[in-house]
Amino acid sequence: MTALAVTTLVLGGARSGKSGYAEGLLAGRPALYLATGQALDGEMAERIDHHRRRRGESWSTLEEPLDLPETLAGLPRPDRPVLVDCLTLWISNLMHAGRDVDEATARLCQVLAEPAGPVVLVSNEVGLGLVPETKLGRDFRDHQGRVNQRVAAVCRKVVFVAAGLPLILKDVA
Amino acid sequence: MTALAVTTLVLGGARSGKSGYAEGLLAGRPALYLATGQALDGEMAERIDHHRRRRGESWSTLEEPLDLPETLAGLPRPDRPVLVDCLTLWISNLMHAGRDVDEATARLCQVLAEPAGPVVLVSNEVGLGLVPETKLGRDFRDHQGRVNQRVAAVCRKVVFVAAGLPLILKDVA
């Protein structure tokens, strides 16, 4: 069991192995899986179920699509490691609900600056293709990029995952 | 001439210089170019011709759009280095032909686990943009990501190329 940074951001593309890598960081620890995704359709339900089976039954799961900072700040067992999967769906949920993404990100960063226990956060990198054709697509991409930058700035460790393999972007012991 | 790992996966975006980098790994060696692409239209024919001219005439070329694992396993001169370019077109071909991508990937990984000679494989990273709008696009992206993870897991060396320059993701001597 390797040392776990108090806050870790795991970045990567879709199907890059970022969630598996993040789960591996917590391997052997009783952890809480804080899911921002909701099983709204069959495709999403299948993905969530696939992730659940991979983690095994020893993990607890909590679903919170919107109030992520408040949930992180008020966990009943705050010293237990938490895996937040993922910030991308959280941003998407906030936008659909008409919430202020920048304000919510500020609250998240406040919590991450003084976490009660280890937190690993998974997030997508979505800005490495062509410019999206719609204003909504560009807004989403911009929010995602800004959230990644701000969360990366407060996390002690930041990792970029490709093909299941990590590149270390930041590691402040 | 630098040492060549027995199996190398070269990942990168479109026009990232990944094929040129992969060819450079084999520079000065008589090698086999195993092409998965087919000259079905003018644009593709132009790309294939461009690649051929860059490699020069000393390379042998073999086209195999579908049965890549079987072809790799049954090469007449198995000790000669092989450049597989690329897994992305292979996946696309398998999907169009209605083949089982996961099963074909398992067979490829078996061959790569005990290769007869050095193999360099080129593959695209396609998951770093926004979510594709079509189910087909999402399926392709998912297949590509899973293939990259599984092939990366069996290869001794994995390199991410951007602007023609390498970042080493894995190097098991």
Place this chain on the structure above:
Amino acid sequence: MTALAVTTLVLGGARSGKSGYAEGLLAGRPALYLATGQALDGEMAERIDHHRRRRGESWSTLEEPLDLPETLAGLPRPDRPVLVDCLTLWISNLMHAGRDVDEATARLCQVLAEPAGPVVLVSNEVGLGLVPETKLGRDFRDHQGRVNQRVAAVCRKVVFVAAGLPLILKDVA
């Protein structure tokens, strides 16, 4: 104030923090901001204004959408550091104007091979999503990738930025 390479290429996705990172390289130096973008619509005007406010008033600004090599070669104070932001809009402008992108890139690389003073160039990586559906999209992606490769080849330092954090691709002292 850290040492500044004579030529630096800063690559990254949209909203990756690449411009902020590039500005940070020049922090504390009186520099020239050479903008290739033009405030043609409200969205772009907002972005340009945002960038200007972040840099502060001590920077000089010059707008040049097309003749970037000639402008770089003919600066009135050639020893002053220059930030070129960005090559992506420059390519887009060249294509819209019907200019020859390869020829213009060759001229840019000539200037960068013997610069009068430090030059930092910002550019997007756009090839890490699915294949664009239009010929124009594929052409743009291809130009962008080739320009990045060629400029990276002549620059002394090349950095890939994700979430505001750098990965060094090349550093020739």
